[in-house]
Amino acid sequence: MSITCVESCNAPATPGRECTAAPSAPADGVAVERRLVKGNEALSLGAVHGGCEAFFGYPITPQNEIPEILSGLLPKLGRVFIQAESEVASINMIYGAAAAGHRAMTSSSSPGISLMMEGLSYIAGARLPCLIMNVMRGGPGLGNIAPSQSDYFQACKGGGHGDYHSIVLAPWNVQECFTFPALGFDLADRYRMPAFILADAVLGSMLEPATIPKEFPPIRRIEKEWATCGRGKRSHKNVVNSLHLDPEVLSEHNELLQATYREARREIRYDMRQAEDAEVLLVAFGISARVALSTVNLLRREGRKVGLLRPITLYPFPDAPLTELAARVKSMLVFELNSGQMVEDVRLAVNGRCPVHFYGKMGGVIPAPDELADVVRRIHSGKAEEKP
Secondary structure, three states, X not given: OOEOHHHHHOXXXXXXXXXXXXXXXXXXXXXXXXXXXXXXXXXXXXXXXXOOOEEEEOOOOOOOHHHHHHHHHHHHOOOEEEEOOOHHHHHHHHHHHXXXXXXXXXXXXXXXXXXXXXXXXXXXXXXXXXXXXXXXXXXXXXXXXXXXXXXXHHHHOOOOOOOOOOEEEXXXXXXXHHHHHHHHHHHHHHHOXXXXXXXXXXXXXXXXXXXXXXXXXXXXXXXXXXXXXXXXXXXXXXXXXXXXXXXXXXXXXXXXXXXXXXXXXXXXXXXXXXXXXXXXXXXXXXXXXXXXXXXXXXXXXXXXXXXXXXXXXXXXXXXXXXXXXXXXXXXXXXXXXXOOOHHHHHHHHHOOOOOEEEEXXXXXXXXXXXXXXXXXXXXXXXXOOOOO
16 A cells, blocks of 8 residues: 555655555556545545445534435445434444444544544444544534644544544545545454544535546455354354453453554555755644645745655654654644644654744634745744744
8 A cells, every 4th residue: 555755746755765645546447537526525435435334423514415425325335324313323333333344434523523432432442443534623612614623632542531542544635535435444454443534624525636436346345253243153252342340351452452553553654745855844634734735835936945744644643754854854843723733743753853833723714825834934044933
């Protein structure tokens, strides 16, 4: 799955460095069409293309097009679509379908995802793969339906109770909205852990060209020896559970989870643009990275050496490339649509090797590239002080 930065973004890759960006289009040999697609539609089609067998969800803006589209598609393909009575019911239906070995998913938005946290913790504790799409809205609380990135902590730091993690993928265009659901299912199955796709209201509502296969492939059955789908000819029965009352047993189980998370670090993906000679490096994910790239291009035209690193996997986080870049750049600027969440992971990776600045907007406000460029100009000229 790994490809070089040159193949992904047409930007020169730094010698000796692999940019593990996700592929931007379906594989060769598949009949495709190039057409305008909306982000929520791409997430829906990508889920079906990725082998989604069962969807359980409850409506909430700004992601309602996803269940609307899947409610029409999945039954026609002989698959399952159920609008549950609540988000709590949805996530527990996923628990059951995933335990039976099926590719199950839900989609929701920030307050709805919050309601799923208890069930998600159970799923993670039971080592069950599943896919969760969060088209984020502004928060906290009910907030609004404007674009925001305020659920980074919730997705990347567990969200529910206990020591667990989920794989988190952050698309930045409609093409990746189509590609990432299949990737999320694959990674979830590979490591037996939940996978998130963290999008936002802009991506969900954005209409732009994408390459989409003309037909959905048949479901590719994956042998899951642990699944509770009937004993068959086995001499033992499979049990899926997160309840371990013996402290020693639970400790051993949790060590297994942590070993899995360490193993999942091989799946780190990121996208790097014009960073080879950068003096100031912008770090941004999702829709913020598009603003940041426009800012980089604007400042490059002024002769300023500015680059971009876009984490694609927010968990596991690409700390190694940031550590290496911190030794070469003069400073970094983390740009997010929140009060500063990913910046904590960037500062841990940098570990004081260079100043790390932060610029954020909340409540659904998206600054123009000119506004972000003014911040970078102050940093580039040495007039900006690093703030905690």
